Amino acid sequence: MNSIYSVVDYLRDLFTTRLPYFPSNIRSALIIILFCAIVFAELYMYIAVRRIRQNAAKRKKDKWNDTISNLLANIIIYGDDDDTETIINHFLPQFKKLPLYRPFIKKMLTKELLEYHANFIGKTADVLRGLYLRLNLHKEAIAKLKSNYWEKKIEGIREITQMNLRTEAENILQFTDEENGQLRMEAQAAFVKLSDDNPFRFLDRARERILDWHQLVLFEVITKTKNVQIPLFSKWLSSKNDSVVMLCLKLVNHYQQWDAIPLMVLLFKHENLKIRARAIENIGKMEAEMVEENLFEMYFNQPIEIKLNVIEALGRISSGNYLDFLKSRTYSENFKIRMAALYAIKLHGPSGEDLLSKIYHDSTFQNRSIVEHVLDQRIKN
Amino acid sequence: MISKILIVEDEVLMLKALEFRLRKDGYEVHTAADGAVALDLIQAQSFDLIITDIMLPFVGGLEIVSKVKGNPQTKDTPVIMLSAVGLENIVLEAFQLGADDFITKPFNLSELSIRVRKHVKQPSI
Amino acid sequence: MSLYYFFFEEFLNNAIFYYALIVMFSYIFLTFLSAVEMKxxxxxxxxxxxxxxxVSPHxxxxSILAPAYNEEASIIDNVRSLLSLHYSNFEVIIINDGSSDNSMAVLIEHFGLEKVKFALNEQIKTKPLRGIYKSKDPAFSRLTVVDKDNGGKSDALNMGINVSGKDLILCIDVDCIVExxxxxxxxxxxxxxxxxxIATGGVVRIANSCExxxxxxxxVNMPDKIIPRFQVLEYIRAFLMGRMAWSRLNGLLLISGAMGLFDKEIVIKVGGYNHNTVGEDMELVVRMRRYMHDQDLRYRVVYTPDPLCWTESPSSATILGRQRNRWTRGTMEVLWLHKDLFFNPRYGFLGLLSYPYWFFFEWLAPILEFVGLFCFIIMAIMGYINWExxxxLFxxxxxxxxxxxTIAVLFEEMSYQQYTKGSDLFRLLGMAVLEPIIYHPLTVYWAIRGNIDKLTGKTSWGTMTRTGFKTKIKQAA
Structure with missing residues (x-):
């Protein structure tokens, strides 16, 4: 016991009576020690308390989660013969019995309803939407749009879109010019899904660059949403915003919009190589034989990547008019060009295969191995 | 004789929904939350129908199709693939491997019931 | 005479104090930055x-590149788990680096492989190719197995880059467990x-004792043995605090060899992995960054804090010692190879902060610590020490x-919370108390050994071509 007291006494003296007499560095060190020790002890306690609370919350949550998901699963197995309204009326009282005045239960129910709704269509989805509305959960979603946090706004927008509350489209419109990129994109995507009159309005006004990630999401939304009025995207191919051009090129290809072909030929001269490459790729994928001459003419002044694109596009078009040109490319010094040319020849069907066997017989060892590579069906690119 | 169906799906919610629904339709339903467990089950017993998600932990849906269709004992068991919209490439691969049908999420449960009934040879009770 | 000792002791105390102060301030700064970045x-x-x-076509x-050297026992499971990763447009390239075991035969047998007529475009020079294999079974159409002469990890990865037909390359250790x-x-x-x-790195976690x-x-479980348990804490600190802070500053020099995703075009332009160093993972990132500076291109190297890759770490002090010895040598080699970056304003942040940080904190710090301790002992023996x-100061x-x-543990708690059992969490906090007095001195000792081995030209742990791929991550901030 004595020794413990003496340690305590020693430490107390160290930090009180003796403190002013130490050299400054030792004094600072003592203060730093005190500080670190206190922070350490507090963090330790904080972590412990956090864990205990978390576990309690989780137990509570698990219990309710089970109740809610069983309720929802019962909807799934409800008879096909009853009409939507009857089913809703059957289940509504059961849902109303839940203590929805408790925020976490309301949140949990909303989340589950949305998740189920996303996975099903038909009557199940209609019933889920009906319940969502009758439980007045949509009012929360609309309120979220007024939040100060962009995350909350996104949450609200997603909920509204998932439950297809079309009357809110105009309300969401305001966010399509938002400074926060993520929120802006979510709003644009929602607007495409919800707006009846001009879902692609945002493309006219987009001044900021649409990040690749946002392009990817918007493309998914535009192409996967049913009943969207698809415009002619050629309208935006002359946009000053490169990212808008890029997105529209992807869409032009997806919807095979032939009217865009002349404009895409103009893009062959675009200074952004990615746009140039995508325009050429589109021409190939749309098998636009009428502009293959333009492809051929541009070839010689291009960097390697663009040349590869041109060769591939000629292969896709495979009119046969440029077989000699493609054959000449198999003498290129660049391995990738040789391989691309041989692949392009292969795409020409029987005439291409004839040419390949001819090339195989009268060419160098390395070209032979590339021909073999190209003809090996097990290798896919 | 009640038909036995195996559902392979890693999303708990979806698995539960399918299980409830098909059980109600009168089938004997077995479930697996990942591909590895599914393969073990398929080896141990025979099923009248297998419904599998394409994206699965451990062993992908494609491998399940290839294993089922590659084994003379199970090659006649119909397989329905479940997939998210946009995985058409993989669905195509699944068909090449011998998958019998596919359903894209989100889907209509009544439609699923009908499709299942078509593929299961023995009628449900 | 005693006056000199007195001054020397005064100097030593002050030096230790101010050095510690600088180190502590930089750690606080990095901690703050990583908190911002994580949030x-x-x-x-x-x-x-x-x-x-x-689901996007865009x-x-x-290409996943996984070099394998004598991994016969686990390779099938590992390849299968790689093939079932969630992604649509990817291929898996396993490079058998001249294994002396049955790896190749096992792969051929299990996946029904056949040799294909692959025309290799040798963009980076490597050891000779023996053959490229694809599966007969369309279910494994994503898999390519490359068989080549033994040349070490870098050489194997370079071969993989030559074979790859995709835009990005994910370089991983084949025995890692990938999420x-x-x-x-x-x-x-x-x-x-x-x-x-140009590159993103993924966080590496310790898989010992995990199911x-x-x-x-x-x-996820806390390792049973104490050595890996110390490493759990070390990795959490290094990844969640160190790497995230450097990612925020865009000053990352190292993406761990266990898992990194790179822009293939740039990797090829800089000539791929360097097989003359044991620190090839760090060396590549430094070279890529230099290249971007030389070309005046704006770029970023990013870390994602999600735990994406789990690895079995050395559980005995001897093996861990060898690993750390190699890391030290790797760091020295990279620093030496790129010595002209040192405070070179032409390379901006890279030259003015990242490189000097590695120089002073990663390479020099253990040496200074060692020298300080050495002086202290001498003084103690001579009796000129104010023990109090x-x-x-200690x-x-x-x-x-x-x-x-403890702050690092808090970060982990507030973000990913991988250790769900309460007992695991408190063991982790216990490690925080023990680490500075047990584990840290060992790491200093190994670093010193690494320095000595490098300077005396003794690379006692086998030549490059004969080592397996056990280098997991580099020690970071």
């Missing part, structure tokens, strides 16, 4: 639907940065260290 990452990505990448294409969403999460930065992203089935992680002052460093580790 913004978690905030930004809590609303991301990764499914969009999964997601970048990825299903790893590619999705690592690809995302390539899509959502204003600047060109693993068929090459997949089932549940010395003890206070305590300062000690308490600071445990505080820092």
């Amino acid at each position: 913004s990452y978690l905030r930004k990505n809590s609303y991301v639907d990764y499914k969009a990448i999964l 997601a970048p294409s990825v 299903q969403d790893a590619i999705l999460k690592m690809v995302k930065p390539f899509l959502d940065e204003g600047k060109r992203v 693993v089935r068929d090459g997949r992680l089932i549940s 002052f010395s003890l206070i 305590s300062m460093v000690y308490f600071f260290a445990i505080m820092l580790s």
Whole structure:
């Protein structure tokens, strides 16, 4: 016991009576020690308390989660013969019995309803939407749009879109010019899904660059949403915003919009190589034989990547008019060009295969191995 | 004789929904939350129908199709693939491997019931 | 005479104090930065639907490159788990680096492989190719197995780059356990940065004592043995605090060899991995960054804090010692190879901060610590030590260290919370108390041994071509 007291006494003296007499560095060190020790002890306690609370919350949550998901699963197995309204009326009282005045239960129910709704269509989805509305959960979603946090706004927008509350489209419109990129994109995507009159309005006004990630999401939304009025995207191919051009090129290809072909030929001269490459790729994928001459003419002044694109596009078009040109490319010094040319020849069907066997017989060892590579069906690119 | 169906799906919610629904339709339903467990089950017993998600932990849906269709004992068991919209490439691969049908999420449960009934040879009770 | 000793002791105390102060301040600064970066990452990505990448036809294409050397026992499970990763446009390239065991035969047998007529475009020079194999079974059409003469990990990866037909390359250790969403999460930065992203790194975690089935992680446990347990804490600190801070500053020099996603075009332009160093993972990133500076291109190197890759770490002090010895040598080699970066304003942040940081903190710090201790012992023997002052200074460093580790544990708690059992959490906090007095001195000792081995030209742990691929990560901040 004595020794413990003496340690305590020693430490107390160290930090009180003796403190002013130490050299400054030792004094600072003592203060730093005190500080670190206190922070350490507090963090330790904080972590412990956090864990205990978390576990309690989780137990509570698990219990309710089970109740809610069983309720929802019962909807799934409800008879096909009853009409939507009857089913809703059957289940509504059961849902109303839940203590929805408790925020976490309301949140949990909303989340589950949305998740189920996303996975099903038909009557199940209609019933889920009906319940969502009758439980007045949509009012929360609309309120979220007024939040100060962009995350909350996104949450609200997603909920509204998932439950297809079309009357809110105009309300969401305001966010399509938002400074926060993520929120802006979510709003644009929602607007495409919800707006009846001009879902692609945002493309006219987009001044900021649409990040690749946002392009990817918007493309998914535009192409996967049913009943969207698809415009002619050629309208935006002359946009000053490169990212808008890029997105529209992807869409032009997806919807095979032939009217865009002349404009895409103009893009062959675009200074952004990615746009140039995508325009050429589109021409190939749309098998636009009428502009293959333009492809051929541009070839010689291009960097390697663009040349590869041109060769591939000629292969896709495979009119046969440029077989000699493609054959000449198999003498290129660049391995990738040789391989691309041989692949392009292969795409020409029987005439291409004839040419390949001819090339195989009268060419160098390395070209032979590339021909073999190209003809090996097990290798896919 | 009640038909036995195996559902392979890693999303708990979806698995539960399918299980409830098909059980109600009168089938004997077995479930697996990942591909590895599914393969073990398929080896141990025979099923009248297998419904599998394409994206699965451990062993992908494609491998399940290839294993089922590659084994003379199970090659006649119909397989329905479940997939998210946009995985058409993989669905195509699944068909090449011998998958019998596919359903894209989100889907209509009544439609699923009908499709299942078509593929299961023995009628449900 | 005694006056000199007195001054020397005064000097030593002051030197220790101010050196410690500088180190502590930089750690506090880095901790602050990583907190900011973690928070913004978690905030930004809590609303991301990764499914969009999964189904999109415009997601970048990825080749997974996994070199294998004598991995016969586990290779099948590992390859299968790689093939079942969640991504649509990817291929898996296993490079058998002249294994002396049956790896190749096992692979051929299990996946029904056949040799194909592959025309190799040798963009980076490597050891000779023996053959390229694909499966007869269309279910494994994503798999390519490359058989080549033994040339070490770098050489194998370079061969993989030559074979790869995709835009991005994910270089991993084949025995790592990779999370299903790893590619999705690592690809995302390539899509959502204003600047060109040339590489992203994934966080590596310790898999010892975790439950693993068929090459997949089932549940996370705290390692039973003490050495890996120390490493759990060390890795959490290094990744969640160090790497995230450097990612924020865009000053990352190292992406761990266990898992990194790179822009293939740039990797080829800089000539691939360097096989003359044991620090090839760090060396590549430094060279890529230099290249971007030389070309005046704006770029970023990014870290994703999600735990994406789990690895079995050395559980005995001897093996861990060898690993750390190699890391030290790797660091020295990279620093030496790129010595002209040192405070070179032409390379901006890279030359003025990242490189000097590595020089002073990663390479020099253990040496200074060692020298300081050496002086202290000499003084103690001569009897010129104020024990009380010395003890206070040591305590300062000690308490600071445990505080820092506790903050790291807090970061983990507030972000990913992998250790769900309460007992595991408190064991981890216990490690924070023990680490500075047990584990840290060992790491200093190994670093010194690494320095000595490098300077005396003794690389006692086998030549490059004969080592397996056990280098996992580099020690970081």
